[in-house]
Amino acid sequence: xxxxxxxxxxxxxxxxxxxxxxxxxxxxxxxxxxxxxxxxxxxxxxxxxxxxxxxxxxxxxxxxxxxxxxxxxxxxxxxxxxxxxxxxxxxxxxxxxxxxxxxxxxxxxxxxxxxxxxxxxxxxxxxxxxxxxxxxxxxxxxxxxxxxxxxxxxxxxxxxxxxxxxxxxxxxxxxxxxxxxxxxxxxxxxxxxxxxxxxxxxxxxxxxxxxxxxxxxxxxxxxxxxxxxxxxxxxxxxxxxxxxxxxxxxxxxxxxxxxxxxxxxxxxxxxxxxxxxxxxxxxxxxxxxxxxxxxxxxxxxxxxxxxxxxxxxxxxxxxxxxxxxxxxxxxxxxxxxxxxxxxxxxxxxxxxxxxxxxxxxxxxxxxxxxxxxxxxxxxxxxxxxxxxxxxxxxxxxxxxxxxxxxxxxxxxxxxxxxxxxxxxxxxxxxxxxxxxxxxxxxxxxxxxxxxxxxxxxxxxxxxxxxxxxxxxxxxxxxxxxxxxxxxxxxxxxxxxxxxxxxxxxxxxxxxxxxxxxxxxxxxxxxxxxxx
Amino acid sequence: xxxxxxxxxxxxxxxxxxxxxxxxxxxxxxxxxxxxxxxxxxxxxxxxxxxxxxxxxxxxxxxxxxxxxxxxxxxxxxxxxxxxxxxxxxxxxxxxxxxxxxxxxxxxxxxxxxxxxxxxxxxxxxxxxxxxxxxxxxxxxxxxxxxxxxxxxxxxxxxxxxxxxxxxxxxxxxxxxxxxxxxxxxxxxxxxxxxxxxxxxxxxxxxxxxxxxxxxxxxxxxxxxxxxxxxxxxxxxxxxxxxxxxxxxxxxxxxxxxxxxxxxxxxxxxxxxxxxxxxxxxxxxxxxxxxxxxxxxxxxxxxxxxxxxxxxxxxxxxxxxxxxxxxxxxxxxxxxxxxxxxxxxxxxxx
Ligand code: SF4
Ligand code: SF4
Ligand code: SF4
Numbered sequence: 037x038x039x040x041x042x043x044x045x046x047x048x049x050x051x052x053x054x055x056x057x058x059x060x061x062x063x064x065x066x067x068x069x070x071x072x073x074x075x076x077x078x079x080x081x082x083x084x085x086x087x088x089x090x091x092x093x094x095x096x097x098x099x100x101x102x103x104x105x106x107x108x109x110x111x112x113x114x115x116x117x118x119x120x121x122x123x124x125x126x127x128x129x130x131x132x133x134x135x136x137x138x139x140x141x142x143x144x145x146x147x148x149x150x151x152x153x154x155x156x157x158x159x160x161x162x163x164x165x166x167x168x169x170x171x172x173x174x175x176x177x178x179x180x181x182x183x184x185x186x187x188x189x190x191x192x193x194x195x196x197x198x199x200x201x202x203x204x205x206x207x208x209x210x211x212x213x214x215x216x217x218x219x220x221x222x223x224x225x226x227x228x229x230x231x232x233x234x235x236x237x238x239x240x241x242x243x244x245x246x247x248x249x250x251x252x253x254x255x256x257x258x259x260x261x262x263x264x265x266x267x268x269x270x271x272x273x274x275x276x277x278x279x280x281x282x283x284x285x286x287x288x289x290x291x292x293x294x295x296x297x298x299x300x301x302x303x304x305x306x307x308x309x310x311x312x313x314x315x316x317x318x319x320x321x322x323x324x325x326x327x328x329x330x331x332x333x334x335x336x337x338x339x340x341x342x343x344x345x346x347x348x349x350x351x352x353x354x355x356x357x358x359x360x361x362x363x364x365x366x367x368x369x370x371x372x373x374x375x376x377x378x379x380x381x382x383x384x385x386x387x388x389x390x391x392x393x394x395x396x397x398x399x400x401x402x403x404x405x406x407x408x409x410x411x412x413x414x415x416x417x418x419x420x421x422x423x424x425x426x427x428x429x430x431x432x433x434x435x436x437x438x439x440x441x442x443x444x445x446x447x448x449x450x451x452x453x454x455x456x457x458x459x460x461x462x463x464x465x466x467x468x469x470x471x472x473x474x475x476x477x478x479x480x481x482x483x484x485x486x487x488x489x490x491x492x493x494x495x496x497x498x499x500x501x502x503x504x505x506x507x508x509x510x511x512x513x514x515x516x517x518x519x520x521x522x523x524x525x526x527x528x529x530x531x532x533x534x535x536x537x538x539x540x541x542x543x544x545x546x547x548x549x550x551x552x553x554x555x556x557x558x559x560x561x562x563x564x565x566x567x
Numbered sequence: 568x569x570x571x572x573x574x575x576x577x578x579x580x581x582x583x584x585x586x587x588x589x590x591x592x593x594x595x596x597x598x599x600x601x602x603x604x605x606x607x608x609x610x611x612x613x614x615x616x617x618x619x620x621x622x623x624x625x626x627x628x629x630x631x632x633x634x635x636x637x638x639x640x641x642x643x644x645x646x647x648x649x650x651x652x653x654x655x656x657x658x659x660x661x662x663x664x665x666x667x668x669x670x671x672x673x674x675x676x677x678x679x680x681x682x683x684x685x686x687x688x689x690x691x692x693x694x695x696x697x698x699x700x701x702x703x704x705x706x707x708x709x710x711x712x713x714x715x716x717x718x719x720x721x722x723x724x725x726x727x728x729x730x731x732x733x734x735x736x737x738x739x740x741x742x743x744x745x746x747x748x749x750x751x752x753x754x755x756x757x758x759x760x761x762x763x764x765x766x767x768x769x770x771x772x773x774x775x776x777x778x779x780x781x782x783x784x785x786x787x788x789x790x791x792x793x794x795x796x797x798x799x800x801x802x803x804x805x806x807x808x809x810x811x812x813x814x815x816x817x818x819x820x821x822x823x824x825x826x827x828x829x830x831x832x833x834x835x836x837x838x839x840x841x842x843x844x845x846x847x848x849x850x851x852x853x854x855x856x857x858x859x860x861x862x863x864x865x866x867x868x869x870x871x872x873x874x875x876x877x878x879x880x881x882x883x884x885x886x887x888x889x890x891x892x893x894x895x896x897x898x899x900x901x902x903x904x905x906x907x908x909x910x911x912x913x914x915x916x917x
Binding site: 037038054057058059060065093214215216218219220221222224227228229232255259261263266269274275276277279280281282283285288304309310311312316319320322323324325327328329330333334336337339341342345346348349352353354357359362363366369371373375403404458459461465467469470473475 | 705726728758759775792793798800801804810811819825826828829832834835836838839843844845846847848849854859862864866869870871873877879881882885889890891892895896897899900901905908909910912913
């Protein structure tokens with residue numbers, strides 16, 4: 037994170053960073069406004085349909101129509117190649133597939149991009165030139181991945197970064213910003229159907245063999261289901277029982293009506309959480325767990341830094357740490373596990389997971405360590421791929437522009453995007469129980485441009501009914517200069533006016549992430565009799 | 568031998584660009600400061616860091632003065648001590664510094680320096696407060712009667728968090744730290760990151776409910792990691808009697824002391840009366856409290872039944888981006904090794 041000060045240019049897209057990752061945004065703003073002590077400053081490119089807070093600090097702010105990101109990213113690559121601004125030495129030495137990329141972006145002229153995205157052609161050119169003018173760092177967040185084209189968006193950004201020699205360099209890079217605190221760690225640990233701990237392929241027999249040896253068991257060789265596939269399997273009856281830890285899909289799932297039907301079809305649901313969430317209310321068994329302040333362990337942050345979590349207070353009543361609960365349950369099912377404390381688990385993680393092999397609690401005592409950290413003498417790896425790409429050479433991927441699955445039409449004329457606000461977090465189970473935060477941002481709203489509000493005949497604070505093909509909610513209008521005319525925004529934290537009643541569960545075919553960011557809605561003033 | 572100087576008689580080397588204060592801190596010589604804030608432009612506002620440099624007519628502000636070759640510096644000479652004490656007396660008279668009722672007591676630089684230099688706060692008549700306190704928001708109280716106008720909060724807001732919500736306003740005796748148009752903080756551009764609270768050397772900025780909590784000096788700090796976003800800020804949880812009363816940013820990577828409103832103020836849920844405190848099992852359609860034995864027996868039995876009748880792949884496990892690495896590891900191990908399915912995922916992409 038401190039590396040942002042070394043960048044010449046920062047491109048940030050699909051991330052309302054000042055509200056979602058505020059402390060990182062402070063580092064970014066410092067890099068842009070104040071620079072390093074030696075006078076070096078970064079310049080900023082922001083691509084976001086909303087006039088997000090960080091755009092105030094941008095040299096260039098592009099405003100693409102939601103769902104058209106591949107087009108402007110490819111457009112920038114087009115301009116960079118056309119004007120020979122790429123890092124030819126780096127591309128020759130460390131990448132392959134440039135010609136395929138060249139072909140795939142040939143049609144993305146600034147004029148074509150302007151027609152698709154609404155970004156003026158000159159702005160795409162200016163952004164490309166600025167991006168290619170020095171060491172450039174990219175941050176992206178859910179605004180990039182929560183689309184049917186989510187995987188493509190990231191590939192297109194990776195193309196851009198490799199083209200200018202920005203992967204594996206100080207002040208460069210392509211950095212996802214994780215929304216929840218330990219998404220990184222959950223993935224690292226094998227909380228994925230196709231990946232064993234350390235991202236080894238679950239379908240690969242030799243990878244399984246090494247984990248089998250460590251665990252002294254036989255591992256299943258049938259492919260697992262993604263969370264999305266699980267919901268479908270719940271609906272069809274292929275999945276009968278679900279064990280759900282620390283999540284609230286009854287608020288966070290795209291297309292909530294569908295999620296409800298899925299849960300109803302289950303034979304047996306266990307929910308392990310700190311609160312009786314909307315989802316827990318549907319469970320057959322609810323297991324009370326300890327929160328972060330009540331247990332020991334580690335989290336891995338968005339830059340792969342493994343850091344300690346320490347127990348500060350006792351859990352209330354009989355609530356227990358998640359690791360203790362799962363340990364007890366496993367042993368009740370004849371697992372024969374023996375762990376006395378989270379540190380024992382970390383010792384096993386280090387044995388089983390090569391990228392965590394050098395990590396111990398003793399080494400984390402003062403400061404975190406970035407994985408890969410392959411042995412006890414290794415100081416961690418703040419910058420990935422510095423010595424070259426894992427697979428040898430970085431491969432360019434041709435990506436084409438696929439429009440969002442649901443576009444506005446006469447019946448549903450507005451684009452809805454969803455996201456977070458500064459004072460709330462996720463489904464609000466924690467933040468809404470902190471009085472100050474609840475007081476600052478206690479209720480749901482729909483943010484829209486002044487001209488849209490005028491056309492609808494609604495005032496700031498007035499109630500409107502927002503409907504999509506899947507459901508409807510009633511919320512208050514917030515007229516805001518952040519909103520792009522024709523596009524409205526609703527935060528998803530609020531169960532009583534759940535934005536996900538409206539969202540689409542059309543998904544990215546590869547990552548299985550739903551298209552939270554784009555769906556079509558219609559809006560009408562909510563009159564008393566229609567309530 | 569050009570880059571050396573003497574500090575209280577001891578020879579020290581320095582690198583050009585370092586201030587006298589930098590050299591002193593590196594050599595564990597404690598020059599007191601009130602306004603100095605790491606990584607920001609020195610303002611020299613508080614005059615507390617004055618030192619005596621041989622040959623210089625006036626005392627020198629060590630936070631801003633570059634170290635020079637051959638300088639002979641005294642940091643606690645009689646002249647320096649007299650100046651500091653006078654300064655402290657003036658500051659103590661400038662407002663309502665009633666340590667008995669101040670939430671910052673025990674954690675206040677002014678109080679500590681008054682003790683160190685024997686400043687009793689009785690030498691000058693105390694000034695009446697010029698501005699009423701601002702308690703317009705649920706997070707922070709600004710008590711201007713304790714503000715010594717050191718400017719750290721302004722620098723923290725402008726240079727560290729780059730929010731620019733506050734600045735110096737008015738003039739002379741009426742000088743005040745203000746938001747734009749001097750609106751209450753709750754109606755200003757403030758985003759309640761609390762950086763100003765953390766850097767205020769006195770009690771002029773305090774937690775809104777500070778009087779209902781133990782003072783910071785009466786609590787134990789436990790270093791941990793913020794549980795909200797992926798930045799993973801390092802925090803100190805301040806604990807007393809099994810309650811987290813306050814959270815501050817730890818001066819370590821990645822956040823170097825900073826936090827945001829969620830990390831700093833979003834801890835009340837820990838003690839929420841709505842926390843689950845016992846396992847619940849559904850009986851006759853109702854969720855009713857049960858013992859751990861009962862609840863886990865039901866889970867083990869029903870998961871076992873589903874597996875026996877429909878196969879392991881009829882069971883799914885969703886782990887959590889909120890849980891620790893250790894827990895995620897065990898949960899996926901449970902799915903794979905105990906249930907026998909690869910149906911394990913987390914909800915982050917739902
Ligand atoms: S809380 Fe943060 S934004 Fe508000 S005045 Fe203090 S430093 Fe500035
Ligand atoms: S409020 Fe605190 S930090 Fe700000 S000027 Fe006054 S004393 Fe200094
Ligand atoms: S303090 Fe704010 S920025 Fe830091 S980890 Fe917590 S939520 Fe993220």
